[in-house]
Amino acid sequence: MDRAELARRRDIAAGLAAEAAALAARMRAEGRGTASLKGTQDFLTEADGATERFLRDRLGALFPGEAVLGEEMGGEVAGDGPLWVLDPIDGTSNFARGGDRWCVSVGLVAGGRAVAGAVARHAPSEVFAGAEGSGATLNGAPIRAAPTEDITRAIVEVGWSLRSPLAGFHRLAERVMAAGAGLRCGGSGALGLVETACGRLDGYLELHINSWDAAAALAIAREAGCWTTDFDSGDWLASGNPIGFGAPALAARLAALLQA
Ligand code: IPD
Numbered sequence: 001m002d003r004a005e006l007a008r009r010r011d012i013a014a015g016l017a018a019e020a021a022a023l024a025a026r027m028r029a030e031g032r033g034t035a036s037l038k039g040t041q042d043f044l045t046e047a048d049g050a051t052e053r054f055l056r057d058r059l060g061a062l063f064p065g066e067a068v069l070g071e072e073m074g075g076e077v078a079g080d081g082p083l084w085v086l087d088p089i090d091g092t093s094n095f096a097r098g099g100d101r102w103c104v105s106v107g108l109v110a111g112g113r114a115v116a117g118a119v120a121r122h123a124p125s126e127v128f129a130g131a132e133g134s135g136a137t138l139n140g141a142p143i144r145a146a147p148t149e150d151i152t153r154a155i156v157e158v159g160w161s162l163r164s165p166l167a168g169f170h171r172l173a174e175r176v177m178a179a180g181a182g183l184r185c186g187g188s189g190a191l192g193l194v195e196t197a198c199g200r201l202d203g204y205l206e207l208h209i210n211s212w213d214a215a216a217a218l219a220i221a222r223e224a225g226c227w228t229t230d231f232d233s234g235d236w237l238a239s240g241n242p243i244g245f246g247a248p249a250l251a252a253r254l255a256a257l258l259q260a
Contacts, residue, residue, distance in 0.1 A: 001082070001110050003133040010116040010131035013106040013216070016058050017120035018127050020051045020104040024089055025122040027051075028098075035096035040162055043092040048072050051088035051104060059084050069237060071212045077237040083109040085117075085215040085237070091188025100124075105190040107215025114232045117216025119194045128194040130220035138198050145226035146199035146247040152180035154250060156257075157192040159206030159243075160185055168207050175257045176205065189243075193217035196245040197224040203246035203254045210240040217245075227251035229258070 001009075027033060027047040035043040052070045059068060063082070069075035070086040077083065084106065089095050091102030100123050107117035116131035128143070130136035136143050148154050156176050160169050177183050184201065186192055192204040194217050214231055221228050229244040246254040 001115070003131070006108070006116045006131040007134045009108055010118060010129050010134070012062060013108060013116065014118035014120070014127050014129040016055055017104045017106045017118040017216075018125075019058075020055050020088065020106075021120045021122040023047075023054055024051045024095065024102075024104065028095065033096055033098075035092065041093070042162070043096050044072070045089070045092060045096055047095070048089045048092060052086055055084075055086050055088060055104075055106065069212065071210070080111050083237070085109055085114075085212050087190060087212040090190040090213055091186075094187045101186050101188050101191060103188060103191050105212065105216045107212070107217075107219060109215060109232070109237065112232065112237075114215045114218040117219040119190050119216050119220065121191065128197065128217075128220050130197075130223040132219065132223070134223070136197060136220045136223035143198035143224050145197060145221070145224050145245075146202050147249065148202045148247040149249040151250060151253050154181040154202035154247070155184060156181040156203035156205060156246075156254070157184040157186060157196070157201050159189045159192060159204065159209060161206075161208065163240075164207040171260075172205060172207060172257070175260055179253065179257060189213040190217050193243070193245050194220055196247075197221035197226045199247070202250060203244070205244050205254065205258045207242050207258075208240055209243045211237045213240075214243055221245050227254065229255070
């Protein structure tokens, strides 16, 4: 897929993600954002399913026959062809409690790599977007990772889920704080990752995250000059991986914190 086609698809992803976020917000306002539990601290609302259905229908009409993998409805991950990777609502726990820290993530994978994507937030109205070779933007304006060089000035988000042993999360958070960084844990991995790409955060570290949470953010972050771990490797689409993003000058420090 050439650069122009990737940029065209990025723009489509950005428009669809923003529309999907508006749909989810409308459903919540109508009282259809109440959560049930898929497992401990694993929330699902009626809006998650409806938003993924919306994205699948629109992508199916625009790109007939292309594969789609989504958090709620699954999908096939085999082959090198284009694959759309969707998180209809990332930060569902915040969404279900009436908070604003949630987003819709639409990523595009080609040849097994994350190559383009968009992450849209409803309030504030923000669309992060990127495509390989064409840069990364927030609401159309170019973004860059933070220039931070000193870990004692850094703000680092540490993502949490019950997919990894709790002790590992505790140790990671302790290492980040012992290094002198300020700690955050905001409940939306996709937002934490793109906020690192645009320099609001100096790092995002998580011991395991799923492909739908991070595919779009990875394509955006690489274009924003962010340090990123090799997330789109191995069996990442089906099984996820550990992830680290950060200010480029802090790369070695953050990598050591993630791996220790
Ligand atoms: C979760 C959130 C959370 C991250 C987890 C994700 P969900 O996604 O992004 O911040 O730490 O790894 O599973 O359940 O809100 O879509």
